[in-house]
Amino acid sequence: MGYKTLHLTLPTDYSDDDIKKIIHSECGDPDFTYQIEKKSLDARHKNSIHWQITVVVFSRHFPGENYEAPQSLTLSCKKRTQKVVVVGSGPAGFFAALVLQLSGFQVTIIERGSEVGERKKAIVNLESTGEFSPQNNYAFGEGGAGTFSDGKLTSRSKHISSERHFILSEYIKAGAPEEIGYMAHPHVGTDNLEKIVVALRMRFLENGGRILFDTRMTGIIKKGSLVQSVLCDSEEIEADYVVIATGHSAYDTYRILMNEGVIFGTKNFAIGHRIEHPQNLINTSQWGRESLPGVKAAEYRLATQSTSGVPVYTFCMCPGGYVVPAAAFEEKSVVNGMSFYLRDNRFANAGCVAGVHPDMLLGHTSGPVEILDWMDTLEEQFYNFSGSLVIPGLRAEDYMKRKNSKPLDPGSYPLGVKPAPLFSMVPEIVSKAIAEGLYDFSRKIKGFETGTLMGLENKTSSPLRVSREKNGKCSGFDNLYFVGEGSGYAGGIISSAADGVKCAMAISSG
Numbered sequence: 001m002g003y004k005t006l007h008l009t010l011p012t013d014y015s016d017d018d019i020k021k022i023i024h025s026e027c028g029d030p031d032f033t034y035q036i037e038k039k040s041l042d043a044r045h046k047n048s049i050h051w052q053i054t055v056v057v058f059s060r061h062f063p064g065e066n067y068e069a070p071q072s073l074t075l076s077c078k079k080r081t082q083k084v085v086v087v088g089s090g091p092a093g094f095f096a097a098l099v100l101q102l103s104g105f106q107v108t109i110i111e112r113g114s115e116v117g118e119r120k121k122a123i124v125n126l127e128s129t130g131e132f133s134p135q136n137n138y139a140f141g142e143g144g145a146g147t148f149s150d151g152k153l154t155s156r157s158k159h160i161s162s163e164r165h166f167i168l169s170e171y172i173k174a175g176a177p178e179e180i181g182y183m184a185h186p187h188v189g190t191d192n193l194e195k196i197v198v199a200l201r202m203r204f205l206e207n208g209g210r211i212l213f214d215t216r217m218t219g220i221i222k223k224g225s226l227v228q229s230v231l232c233d234s235e236e237i238e239a240d241y242v243v244i245a246t247g248h249s250a251y252d253t254y255r256i257l258m259n260e261g262v263i264f265g266t267k268n269f270a271i272g273h274r275i276e277h278p279q280n281l282i283n284t285s286q287w288g289r290e291s292l293p294g295v296k297a298a299e300y301r302l303a304t305q306s307t308s309g310v311p312v313y314t315f316c317m318c319p320g321g322y323v324v325p326a327a328a329f330e331e332k333s334v335v336n337g338m339s340f341y342l343r344d345n346r347f348a349n350a351g352c353v354a355g356v357h358p359d360m361l362l363g364h365t366s367g368p369v370e371i372l373d374w375m376d377t378l379e380e381q382f383y384n385f386s387g388s389l390v391i392p393g394l395r396a397e398d399y400m401k402r403k404n405s406k407p408l409d410p411g412s413y414p415l416g417v418k419p420a421p422l423f424s425m426v427p428e429i430v431s432k433a434i435a436e437g438l439y440d441f442s443r444k445i446k447g448f449e450t451g452t453l454m455g456l457e458n459k460t461s462s463p464l465r466v467s468r469e470k471n472g473k474c475s476g477f478d479n480l481y482f483v484g485e486g487s488g489y490a491g492g493i494i495s496s497a498a499d500g501v502k503c504a505m506a507i508s509s510g
């Protein structure tokens with residue numbers, strides 16, 4: 001059976017029958033099969049928004065070439081006796097653990113939070129009462145920051161195509177919709193992720209893996225450059241290899257590692273706020289109408305450069321989503337965005353941030369501890385604004401003019417937003433750049449200036465980068481690896497997971 005690749009243009013509300021009809025007329029054979037390879041929305045012209053779909057059609061009417069499926073990973077599987085401890089069950093930690101397990105290692109994951117069911121209870125309680133759990137929140141707990149997230153599975157990282165293919169295939173096997181394998185902007189949503197995380201865990205356990213929940217790494221025991229075991233609150237776990245995948249919210253863990261001789265430097269990152277609009281406003285601006293059959297909700301991605309040279313951009317846009325309290329520690333306030341698969345909430349939100357280097361914020365050449373201290377203080381100041389997780393907010397047009405807002409319309413944030421001079425709560429270099437950015441964004445999206453800016457967004461990426469070799473091994477250590485977002489070499493679900501996979505592949509082939 002031969003195959004042919006077809007590029008189709010279809011209305012947004014097409015059906016499978018529409019695809020079949022086109023294929024039938026193209027190959028003249030009623031007996032064909034097809035698979036979608038790529039699907040993206042072309043919304044460049046508002047009066048002709050359509051899907052562009054690439055399909056591979058298999059039919060005996062096509063020349064008999066062999067179809068080459070996208071490359072996945074080639075794992076080096078053999079029985080091994082070495083023990084690996086992976087610290088953190090987020091995308092980086094879990095996928096490193098899975099690949100190590102499939103390669104034959106005995107793998108233990110330790111996770112400071114609980115399994116996802118318990119974690120969810122803590123998050124529901126947080127959002128209904130404001131009571132914060134230091135163990136289970138939007139940052140910590142099974143699946144890491146990637147679980148109660150927006151669940152966008154996009155990544156701009158280059159050179160990870162086989163890792164991405166492996167990760168998306170594992171997500172699909174664990175219950176994710178198959179479309180994530182071909183959508184240009186794949187999205188699973190929190191509701192799917194909660195189930196996927198459980199299915200991945202069950203398979204890992206069935207294959208002999210061990211997961212210790214409610215178990216926090218508090219230190220390491222080392223002899224020279226060799227780590228011998230990982231210290232936890234109540235036990236010591238021996239290891240031949242240790243993979244740290246603790247994310248970029250675990251400031252306490254960064255400090256532990258620094259004390260143990262792991263070398264960190266500072267790097268560019270971003271701070272700012274979340275901005276929220278009615279989803280209808282974004283749909284109308286992007287599509288010229290409030291709804292489009294066959295498409296959930298409109299997206300945007302905006303970027304500009306301020307006159308001071310500071311880049312301003314929107315980040316992690318969540319169509320039909322919610323602004324959520326995402327701090328990792330008590331008496332700190334940080335916001336982020338999440339959504340469910342249907343993306344059907346009335347609001348759209350995105351980070352609206354300025355790209356900065358720690359030295360710009362601190363006014364001198366700074367070290368990793370200083371920027372962690374600075375971030376701790378800033379998160380604390382946002383908490384102290386209300387003495388609770390009620391967050392400060394301001395209409396974007398008032399932020400642009402540096403004036404206070406009148407009472408704000410209620411948005412999606414569950415614990416309340418109070419008007420405040422938000423521009424004075426972040427360094428001036430940041431607020432001035434964001435104000436300029438907002439002028440530019442309001443020219444690109446009609447009504448953008450009517451949105452509400454909320455809280456502190458400082459988790460776009462880590463301000464720290466570990467000193468490590470290409471395979472993730474920490475400089476000065478023989479068997480200690482640091483992967484994922486916390487390492488400063490990845491950001492987002494897919495690139496963090498891919499970083500974990502690459503490290504595991506390196507360990508298993510070393």
Ligand SMILES: Cc1cc2nc3c(=O)[nH]c(=O)nc-3n(C[C@H](O)[C@H](O)[C@H](O)COP(=O)(O)OP(=O)(O)OC[C@H]3O[C@@H](n4cnc5c(N)ncnc54)[C@H](O)[C@@H]3O)c2cc1C
Binds near residue numbers: 142
């Ligand atoms: C609300 C929200 C929405 C997001 N939406 C998206 C999105 O749509 N798309 C996207 O690509 N990215 C999104 N992100 C970012 C994404 O979740 C992260 O980039 C990704 O999860 C990083 O993966 P990681 O494995 O490196 O770290 P994490 O996911 O942060 O996982 C680290 C894990 O380590 C555990 N841990 C920390 N310290 C210790 C310790 N000392 N001992 C034991 N365990 C420890 C933590 O509990 C956690 O489970 C979102 C983040 C948030 C908070």
